[in-house]
Amino acid sequence: MACETCTCVDEITEEQKEKIREIIGSYKGKPGVLIQVLHECQQVVGYLPREVQAMIAEGLDIPLSEVYSVVTFYALFSLKPKGRNVISVCKGTACYVKGADDIMEKLEDELGIKGEDTTDDRRFSVEVVRCMGACGLGPVVRVNEDIYARVKPDRIMEVLDKYE
Numbered sequence: 258m259a260c261e262t263c264t265c266v267d268e269i270t271e272e273q274k275e276k277i278r279e280i281i282g283s284y285k286g287k288p289g290v291l292i293q294v295l296h297e298c299q300q301v302v303g304y305l306p307r308e309v310q311a312m313i314a315e316g317l318d319i320p321l322s323e324v325y326s327v328v329t330f331y332a333l334f335s336l337k338p339k340g341r342n343v344i345s346v347c348k349g350t351a352c353y354v355k356g357a358d359d360i361m362e363k364l365e366d367e368l369g370i371k372g373e374d375t376t377d378d379r380r381f382s383v384e385v386v387r388c389m390g391a392c393g394l395g396p397v398v399r400v401n402e403d404i405y406a407r408v409k410p411d412r413i414m415e416v417l418d419k420y421e
């Protein structure tokens with residue numbers, strides 16, 4: 258079933274639900290735990306679909322609207338599942354100066370996304386990272402575990418062709 262807050266389809270297994278209940282249970286009754294609970298639940302599912310948000314709201318006895326506003330406020334939380342391939346664009350100072358923004362722009366145009374996002378077919382997720390420790394090789398892009406140095410915006414789609 259499609260959730261109400263985005264276009265994704267909720268796919269939470271019983272095992273994941275059990276883990277989420279355990280996480281919520283371990284924080285129940287403690288103040289100021291929402292961000293920690295969201296973080297741990299996201300590690301279980303990979304993102305925070307409405308169903309998980311509802312479980313958290315009920316378990317911590319807070320309004321769903323409060324959970325939703327925290328999830329949408331912090332960039333570290335995602336309402337969408339990650340794509341099969343994760344593209345990490347370095348926007349550390351050195352890579353930024355060498356054109357990381359041009360790469361982001363090209364990715365947005367070609368993949369039909371805006372900023373850090375996942376394509377509708379879940380082939381790719383794009384995320385921004387700060388320095389991968391290879392500043393002399395910038396701009397640097399990582400796709401899954403593969404590092405690409407001195408990436409040119411007009412060559413990025415050739416790189417991505419390798420990833421299904």
Ligand code: FES
Binds near residue numbers: 347348352388390393
């Ligand atoms: S700034 Fe990109 S690798 Fe250091």
